[in-house]
Amino acid sequence: MALDDTLPLNSLGFAKSPADTRVVVAMSGGVDSSVVAAMLAEEGYDVVGVTLQLYDHGAALAKKGACCAGQDIHDARRVAEAMGFPHYVLDYENMFREAVIDEFADAYLAGATPVPCIRCNERVKFKDLLATARDLDADCMATGHYIQRKVGPNGPELHSAADPNRDQSYFLFSTTPEQLEYLRFPLGHLASKAETRALAAKYGLSVADKPDSQDICFVPNGNYASVIEKLRPGAADPGQIVDMDGNVLGEHRGVIHYTIGQRRGLGIGGLVDPLYVVKLDPETRHVVVGPKEALATRTVPVREINWLGDGPFEGQPERQVLVRIRSTRPPRPAVIRPLSATEAEVELMDPEEGVSPGQACVFYEDGTSRILGGGWIWRGAA
Known part of the structure; x- marks a missing residue:
């Protein structure tokens, strides 16, 4: 339906009634995106819930605190059934592996410290899922991210969340101006996560008390090295720990087990001053250590x-x-x-x-x- 200039803007910024405004909600199965979907459904919007299956849900069924697999897909479906809007699950496993997991492994092997959640937003959620939302003739796509979209003199702007403790701007910096035109973030103005959980309870959602996700979704218990060893066999080859002048101080069990700034777990005792990892050199398999000021x-x-x-x-x-x-x-x-x-x-x-x-x-x-x-x-x- 075309916009009607005589109508006031609805809460999503469109000059038409909520019933005539279709919004795809990216549902991870967590409390945040569930509240967004329930809130918009209660306001009368034409809501379509979409959940991405990003990795092997069979292996993730018993893993709590993740997203986009197993129990989380089930939770998203239950919310959609309770609030009376359609819900679809899209299998993005291959895409997710190619666009996010493979680069994560390669970056670690190159001595970098990757942030796969940003790449997931950039290459999967805000690219392919957003294209799917357009294919569904949605006017916009909404997510449960804690960030704000404000309309400035030159168009939509991205702003930090009202609650600095929940702000997710670091993970969403790569949102393009074109994507920002289409995206909505209904939770960004809330003062605290307690408000979100109160809304979940108000709507009677089964996920009202569900714990927040903690780890990277495909990295159980934060053990990056074990994931990379499975993806890239031989990646954990041992090597030498050297100081900044190249003197050998000890042996290590694989560059992938170390990060810049790390002090504990180096296994080189007997030193007066503590040493920190200042550089990783995958080609020589050297972990370079030095004093804190070298960082x-x-x-x-x-x-x-x-x-x-x-x-x-x-x-x-x-x-x-x-x-x-x-x-x-x-x-x-x-x-x-x-x-x-x-x-x-x-x-x-x-x-x-x-x-x-x-x-x-x-x-x-x-x-x-x-x-x-x-x-x-x-x-x-x-």
């Missing part, structure tokens, strides 16, 4: 930049922003210097420790909640 990084090379600010990224003057270089760390003051349409040098005002290739560097507008985009850290930072 300090001021200049961070960033590529594959997705720019959400105003105007094209290339040609932008250098600007002061806030950047987040790990999901668990708060944004810090920095200067961005664009080098091309997709590359930049980021200078941190205060050195950060443990900056690792493979992590994301997300840009925030200083003084506001707006996300200006971000990119991927590569090479050795300095």
Whole structure:
């Protein structure tokens, strides 16, 4: 149905009644996306629930705290039945493996520290699932992410969630302007997760008390190394632990067992000062260790930049922003210097420790909640 300029905008921003507005809700089986679906159904929208099966649900049936498999698909289906809207399960296992899991394994083998949840949003949920939503003639797609979409003078903008403890902007920086036109995030304005659970209880949802997902969905108990060994046999070949001058200090059981900044579990005792992993060299199978100050990084090379600010990224003057270089760390003051349409040098005002290739560097507008985009850290930072 065409938009009617005489009608006020509904809660999803369309000038037509909720009943005439179709919205596909990406349902993981968790409480957040379930509340979004129930909320929109109660408001009278034409809701279609879609759940992606991303990996072997048979192996995941007993695994709690994941998403997109086994019990979670069952939970999403139960919510749809209770609220009276259709629900579909799409088998994306092959796509997920090719677009997310394989790169995760290869990045780890190359000595990087990947963030597969970002790639999943970028390459599966906000690409292929969004295309499916369009095929279903939906006006938009809604998710349970804690982030805000606000309409600014130049179109939709991405903003941090109202609750900083739930904010998922680090994992969604690669959302493109075109995707942002189509996406909606109905939970981003809530002050706390308690509000979400209260809504779940209000709607009588069976998932109201379901625990939040913790681990990467395809990595049981956070054991990355065991997953990579299965995907890439021989990946855990042992090697040498060396200092920054190349002196051998000990043996290790495989580069994939170590991360930049790690101190514990190195197995090299008898030293006066603690040593930290400062570099991983997969080609020589060296784990390079050094003092804590060797971890300090001021200049961070960033590529594959997705720019959400105003105007094209290339040609932008250098600007002061806030950047987040790990999901668990708060944004810090920095200067961005664009080098091309997709590359930049980021200078941190205060050195950060443990900056690792493979992590994301997300840009925030200083003084506001707006996300200006971000990119991927590569090479050795300095």
